[in-house]
Amino acid sequence: MQQDNDEEIKPSRTRRRSGSSSDRMLAGAGILLATASALFPWYVFFNEDKFGIRVETMDHTRDLPDTPARNVFSVSPLAMVDNTPSDTPKDPLDPTDNLTTATVASPDKTDGNEGAGLMQPLPGKNTFRLMHVANGRALIEDSKGMYMVRVGSILPDNSRLATIEQRGGRWVIITSTGEVLNDQASGSP
Numbered sequence: 001m002q003q004d005n006d007e008e009i010k011p012s013r014t015r016r017r018s019g020s021s022s023d024r025m026l027a028g029a030g031i032l033l034a035t036a037s038a039l040f041p042w043y044v045f046f047n048e049d050k051f052g053i054r055v056e057t058m059d060h061t062r063d064l065p066d067t068p069a070r071n072v073f074s075v076s077p078l079a080m081v082d083n084t085p086s087d088t089p090k091d092p093l094d095p096t097d098n099l100t101t102a103t104v105a106s107p108d109k110t111d112g113n114e115g116a117g118l119m120q121p122l123p124g125k126n127t128f129r130l131m132h133v134a135n136g137r138a139l140i141e142d143s144k145g146m147y148m149v150r151v152g153s154i155l156p157d158n159s160r161l162a163t164i165e166q167r168g169g170r171w172v173i174i175t176s177t178g179e180v181l182n183d184q185a186s187g188s189p
Contacts, residue, residue: 055135128156130181133171138164140173140181 044051128142140147142156153161160176171183 053135055137128181130171130173130183133164133173133183136164138171138173 128140131139131141131146133139137148137150138161140149140155144156147156149155149161151161151163155161155175157175157177159179162174162176164171164173166172173181175181
């Protein structure tokens with residue numbers, strides 16, 4: 001066997017591309033974003049108090065706020081009183097129209113139907129259904145939309161929500177008229 005006496009030549013190194021560092025930065029940013037996207041839902045799950053729904057107190061009054069009366073800025077000229085002495089006679093007011101335009105029953109004549117109008121049922125029963133119950137509130141739905149109600153709230157049929165209970169693993173609401181509505185969802189609380 002012959003031995004080769006030539007000089008050994010090392011293989012030349014391949015020159016790195018200038019774009020490879022930016023490619024690595026983009027790949028690192030992508031991996032970091034993917035990791036953050038995967039871990040953020042778990043962070044929210046374990047820190048529910050920071051991300052949960054905050055239940056605001058509901059005010060049952062529909063009154064206007066107690067604010068002091070404001071000054072009147074513009075007054076109708078008809079409401080102003082002319083305090084200047086005048087010798088000219090004032091124009092007479094329009095004469096009153098004495099024509100009877102409606103009839104009123106005499107107090108001595110009665111049909112015996114005094115309370116009949118009060119006992120008359122409302123036209124068409126407004127039906128609604130219970131959708132969901134959470135945090136002491138109920139989500140109900142009728143033909144006009146969905147409403148979030150709690151005990152004491154006025155319902156679409158003009159009754160009030162009396163109680164929210166769980167019977168046999170299912171939520172029910174009881175109205176002030178005694179009507180019991182069952183939860184339409186599954187039996188889970």
